[in-house]
Amino acid sequence: MPGIEDRIADLERRLKQAKALKQQQVARERAAEKKRRRSEETRRKILVGAVILAKVERGEWPKERLRELMDKALTRADDRTLFGLLPVPTEAGTQTGPSVETAGAPRAG
Numbered sequence: 001m002p003g004i005e006d007r008i009a010d011l012e013r014r015l016k017q018a019k020a021l022k023q024q025q026v027a028r029e030r031a032a033e034k035k036r037r038r039s040e041e042t043r044r045k046i047l048v049g050a051v052i053l054a055k056v057e058r059g060e061w062p063k064e065r066l067r068e069l070m071d072k073a074l075t076r077a078d079d080r081t082l083f084g085l086l087p088v089p090t091e092a093g094t095q096t097g098p099s100v101e102t103a104g105a106p107r108a109g
Contacts, residue, residue: 055061077087
Protein backbone atom coordinates (compact mmCIF):
# COMPACT_ATOMS: atom_id res chain seq x y z
CA MET A 1 0.00 0.00 0.00
CA PRO A 2 1.52 3.31 -1.05
CA GLY A 3 2.34 5.78 1.66
CA ILE A 4 0.53 9.08 2.06
CA GLU A 5 3.50 10.98 0.61
CA ASP A 6 3.45 8.84 -2.53
CA ARG A 7 -0.27 9.42 -2.88
CA ILE A 8 0.15 13.19 -2.44
CA ALA A 9 2.96 13.25 -5.03
CA ASP A 10 0.78 11.33 -7.49
CA LEU A 11 -2.16 13.68 -6.94
CA GLU A 12 0.11 16.73 -7.39
CA ARG A 13 1.46 15.27 -10.64
CA ARG A 14 -2.06 14.62 -11.97
CA LEU A 15 -3.15 18.11 -10.92
CA LYS A 16 -0.22 19.66 -12.82
CA GLN A 17 -1.14 17.61 -15.90
CA ALA A 18 -4.78 18.71 -15.65
CA LYS A 19 -3.73 22.36 -15.28
CA ALA A 20 -1.43 22.10 -18.31
CA LEU A 21 -4.24 20.58 -20.39
CA LYS A 22 -6.61 23.33 -19.30
CA GLN A 23 -4.06 26.02 -20.22
CA GLN A 24 -3.63 24.45 -23.66
CA GLN A 25 -7.38 24.37 -24.16
CA VAL A 26 -7.75 28.03 -23.14
CA ALA A 27 -4.86 29.01 -25.44
CA ARG A 28 -6.48 27.17 -28.37
CA GLU A 29 -9.81 28.87 -27.69
CA ARG A 30 -8.14 32.31 -27.56
CA ALA A 31 -6.29 31.64 -30.81
CA ALA A 32 -9.48 30.51 -32.52
CA GLU A 33 -11.33 33.61 -31.31
CA LYS A 34 -8.53 35.88 -32.47
CA LYS A 35 -8.54 34.21 -35.89
CA ARG A 36 -12.32 34.58 -36.12
CA ARG A 37 -12.11 38.30 -35.26
CA ARG A 38 -9.35 38.86 -37.85
CA SER A 39 -11.44 37.07 -40.49
CA GLU A 40 -14.48 39.18 -39.66
CA GLU A 41 -12.44 42.39 -39.82
CA THR A 42 -10.99 41.39 -43.19
CA ARG A 43 -14.46 40.56 -44.50
CA ARG A 44 -15.79 43.97 -43.32
CA LYS A 45 -12.96 45.73 -45.13
CA ILE A 46 -13.59 43.79 -48.32
CA LEU A 47 -17.31 44.53 -48.20
CA VAL A 48 -16.80 48.25 -47.54
CA GLY A 49 -14.34 48.42 -50.42
CA ALA A 50 -16.70 46.56 -52.73
CA VAL A 51 -19.59 48.90 -51.88
CA ILE A 52 -17.51 52.03 -52.47
CA LEU A 53 -16.04 50.70 -55.71
CA ALA A 54 -19.53 49.78 -56.95
CA LYS A 55 -20.77 53.30 -56.13
CA VAL A 56 -17.82 54.82 -58.01
CA GLU A 57 -18.48 52.57 -61.02
CA ARG A 58 -22.18 53.57 -61.05
CA GLY A 59 -21.26 57.25 -60.75
CA GLU A 60 -22.90 57.58 -57.31
CA TRP A 61 -19.63 58.54 -55.67
CA PRO A 62 -16.97 60.76 -57.29
CA LYS A 63 -13.97 58.81 -58.54
CA GLU A 64 -11.72 61.76 -57.69
CA ARG A 65 -12.90 61.67 -54.06
CA LEU A 66 -11.89 58.01 -53.81
CA ARG A 67 -8.54 58.85 -55.39
CA GLU A 68 -7.99 61.66 -52.84
CA LEU A 69 -8.82 59.35 -49.94
CA MET A 70 -6.49 56.66 -51.21
CA ASP A 71 -3.72 59.18 -51.89
CA LYS A 72 -3.88 60.33 -48.26
CA ALA A 73 -4.17 56.84 -46.77
CA LEU A 74 -1.80 54.65 -48.79
CA THR A 75 1.94 54.74 -48.21
CA ARG A 76 3.30 51.54 -49.77
CA ALA A 77 4.36 51.92 -53.39
CA ASP A 78 2.69 48.69 -54.53
CA ASP A 79 -0.60 49.70 -52.88
CA ARG A 80 -0.44 53.15 -54.45
CA THR A 81 0.24 51.62 -57.87
CA LEU A 82 -3.10 49.77 -57.71
CA PHE A 83 -4.83 53.16 -57.72
CA GLY A 84 -2.54 54.85 -60.25
CA LEU A 85 -0.88 56.98 -57.57
CA LEU A 86 2.75 58.00 -57.56
CA PRO A 87 4.94 56.51 -54.82
CA VAL A 88 5.43 58.61 -51.71
CA PRO A 89 9.11 59.48 -51.21
CA THR A 90 10.48 58.28 -47.88
CA GLU A 91 13.73 58.98 -46.09
CA ALA A 92 14.60 55.32 -45.51
CA GLY A 93 13.54 53.98 -48.91
CA THR A 94 10.43 51.92 -49.44
CA GLN A 95 7.75 51.47 -46.83
CA THR A 96 7.41 47.87 -45.65
CA GLY A 97 4.75 48.17 -42.96
CA PRO A 98 0.97 48.46 -43.21
CA SER A 99 -0.20 50.85 -45.86
CA VAL A 100 -3.42 52.44 -44.69
CA GLU A 101 -3.51 55.01 -41.92
CA THR A 102 -5.83 52.86 -39.81
CA ALA A 103 -3.40 49.94 -39.87
CA GLY A 104 -1.76 51.23 -36.69
CA ALA A 105 -5.06 51.38 -34.81
CA PRO A 106 -5.32 49.03 -31.83
CA ARG A 107 -6.76 45.66 -32.67
CA ALA A 108 -9.41 43.92 -30.67
CA GLY A 109 -7.84 41.02 -28.91
